Amino acid sequence: MADDHILPLSFRDRLRRYGRDLHRKLEQLPRLAAVTGEEVTTRDYASCLCGFLPFWQRLEGSAYEYPGVSTVLPDIAERRKSELLAADLAALGWFSPPPELESDIAPKSLHHALGCMYVLEGASLGGI
Numbered sequence: 001m002a003d004d005h006i007l008p009l010s011f012r013d014r015l016r017r018y019g020r021d022l023h024r025k026l027e028q029l030p031r032l033a034a035v036t037g038e039e040v041t042t043r044d045y046a047s048c049l050c051g052f053l054p055f056w057q058r059l060e061g062s063a064y065e066y067p068g069v070s071t072v073l074p075d076i077a078e079r080r081k082s083e084l085l086a087a088d089l090a091a092l093g094w095f096s097p098p099p100e101l102e103s104d105i106a107p108k109s110l111h112h113a114l115g116c117m118y119v120l121e122g123a124s125l126g127g128i
Contacts, residue, residue, distance in 0.1 A: 031047055031048045031051040032048060034047065034048065035048045042092055045092070046089060046092040046093075046094035047094075049088055049089050049092075049094070050089060050094060050096060050098050050099070051098070051099060052085060053082060053085045053086060053089065053098040054098045054099060054100065054101050055101065055105070056081055056082040056085055056120070057082045058101055058105055059105055059116055059120065060080050060081070060082050060120075062105065062106040062107060062113075063106075063107050063112075063113040063114075063116040063117050063120075064076050064079070064080065064113075066107055066113035067110070068110045068113075069110065069113055069114065069117070072110075072114065073114075073117070079117070079121065081120065081124050
């Protein structure tokens with residue numbers, strides 16, 4: 001008879017389990033819901049990118065420049081995505097100003113900065 005004990009979750013599985021409800025809540029926000037449906041317009045897509053832009057700009061400015069990050073990740077300058085988002089918006093003909101962020105999202109430590117960057121890198125790989 002096989003062992004019936006349950007193996008502990010891997011770190012990756014714990015992250016996925018912890019983030020599952022947060023991702024579902026995010027996907028219900030109007031800008032994201034509009035781009036996850038059956039029919040996505042260019043306007044919907046541009047509006048979604050416009051909502052992302054200030055978040056990326058602020059977090060890149062604080063996390064990517066946090067003391068010690070460039071030592072851990074020497075290619076940090078190549079990882080920035082906010083300029084690419086801005087270029088995509090221009091290519092889509094979207095010139096409306098992005099929304100203002102309501103809260104401070106600056107990392108509190110090097111580990112926090114690296115964790116933020118891990119999430120940003122994962123988000124840029126696709127999948128909503």
